[in-house]
Amino acid sequence: MMDNEIFRALADPTRRAIFEKLAAGRMNASALREGMEISQPAMSQHLSVLRTAGLVKEERQGRFMNYEVDPEGLALIAEWLAKYRAYWPQRIEALKVLLKDMDQ
Amino acid sequence: MMDNEIFRALADPTRRAIFEKLAAGRMNASALREGMEISQPAMSQHLSVLRTAGLVKEERQGRFMNYEVDPEGLALIAEWLAKYRAYWPQRIEALKVLLKDMDQ
DNA sequence: GAATCGCATAAGTCTGTGCTTATGTGTTAT
DNA sequence: ATAACACATAAGCACAGACTTATGCGATTC
Numbered sequence: 001m002m003d004n005e006i007f008r009a010l011a012d013p014t015r016r017a018i019f020e021k022l023a024a025g026r027m028n029a030s031a032l033r034e035g036m037e038i039s040q041p042a043m044s045q046h047l048s049v050l051r052t053a054g055l056v057k058e059e060r061q062g063r064f065m066n067y068e069v070d071p072e073g074l075a076l077i078a079e080w081l082a083k084y085r086a087y088w089p090q091r092i093e094a095l096k097v098l099l100k101d102m103d104q
Numbered sequence: 105m106m107d108n109e110i111f112r113a114l115a116d117p118t119r120r121a122i123f124e125k126l127a128a129g130r131m132n133a134s135a136l137r138e139g140m141e142i143s144q145p146a147m148s149q150h151l152s153v154l155r156t157a158g159l160v161k162e163e164r165q166g167r168f169m170n171y172e173v174d175p176e177g178l179a180l181i182a183e184w185l186a187k188y189r190a191y192w193p194q195r196i197e198a199l200k201v202l203l204k205d206m207d208q
Numbered sequence: 209g210a211a212t213c214g215c216a217t218a219a220g221t222c223t224g225t226g227c228t229t230a231t232g233t234g235t236t237a238t
Numbered sequence: 239a240t241a242a243c244a245c246a247t248a249a250g251c252a253c254a255g256a257c258t259t260a261t262g263c264g265a266t267t268c
Contacts, residue, residue, distance in 0.1 A: 004117055011115035012226080013108055023188050029245065042227060044246055063235040063244050071191045081182060084127050087175045116256075133215060146257060148216055167214050167265040210268085217262070225254075232247070238240085 002054060006076050009053035014038065015046050019055060019069070028064040106158060110180050113157035118142065119150050123159060123173070132168040 010016055021032055033043050047067060050056040055073035059066045113119055125136055137147050151171060154160040159177035163170045 003120060004115075007111055007114040007120070008225095010111040011108075014226085016107060016111070020187075023191070030243095039228075040245070041229085041247080045226075048246085060234095065245065069188065069191045074185065074188055074191055077181070077185055081178065081185065083124075084173065084178055087127065087173045087178055112255095118256085134213095143258075144215070145217080145259085149256080152216085164264095169215065212267070213265080215263085215265105218260080219258100220260105221256105221258075223254100223256085226252095228249100228251075230248080230250105233245085234243100235245100236241105236243075238242090 002076055003080060005053040006055065006073055006080075009049050009055055009073075012046070012049075014042075015050055018043070018046055019050060022056060022067055022069050026066050026068040028061075028066050030064075032067065106180055107184055109153075109157040110159065110177055110184075113153050113159055113177075116150070116153075118146075119154055122147070122150055123154060126160060126171055126173050130170050130172040132165075132170050134168075136171065 010019075017036070018032060021027070021036075029040075029043055029047060032047075033040065036043075038046075047056065047058070051058060051067075051070075053073055054070055054076065056067050057070040057072075059068075114123075121140070122136060125131070125140075133144075133147055133151060136151075137144065140147075142150075151160060151162070155162060155171075155174075157177055158174055158180065160171050161174040161176075163172075
């Protein structure tokens with residue numbers, strides 16, 4: 001059950017911020033730190049958690065380590081969410097947005 | 105920002121189990137405890153967290169407290185997920201399932 | 209109205225987790 | 239080779255959070 005690691009990873013606001021920043025594009029750990037007031041070890045540890053959860057994947061490039069969003073993790077959340085489809089009221093705007101954004 | 109409470113609430117496996125059980129239908133706190141090896145105060149505290157996160161809503165009925173899934177919280181997760189639509193590869197089966205289930 | 213029931217809250221304990229400083233490992237530059 | 243760089247890992251600390259036992263509070267039952 002990967003649910004646990006996924007939701008645990010996203011439970012931390014700093015990690016969500018890192019993930020959001022990564023969503024803007026592939027980036028190395030140092031670039032991620034810019035404007036984030038976070039120590040280098042802390043960043044490394046957060047990235048490790050995100051990686052274990054399947055939310056992020058890494059690729060070595062020289063002495064840099066490039067990180068990017070891993071769709072795998074997002075898919076797990078979508079699967080989890082789909083289990084509760086019965087509870088989606090038609091009028092919730094967010095659903096329409098989600099559908100419009102995804103279906104194209 | 106409600107993201108924090110949502111993901112924090114779902115980070116605990118016991119709370120996810122409670123939520124999943126509630127998805128089967130409206131239930132009071134005692135009924136939820138059945139077959140779950142969890143103390144009464146622990147259940148009450150978990151439900152409080154889920155409620156604050158917007159994942160569950162309650163309604164008093166005599167001396168019972170009925171709980172049910174609150175779509176509000178699910179909508180917040182869907183909104184969060186929609187922000188990363190750019191990372192959905194077409195072939196992910198989960199996405200298709202989600203779309204099929206929702207769009208009908 | 210007293211006892212019981214369903215649940216919430218209080219207070220304390222123990223574990224997990226996010227941080228720190230220090231150090232290690234591999235890569236590039238000089 | 240040596241220094242500098244990008245990042246990972248180790249160890250320790252402080253706080254958050256999930257549990258416990260005890261008690262409180264409304265509502266029902268007898």
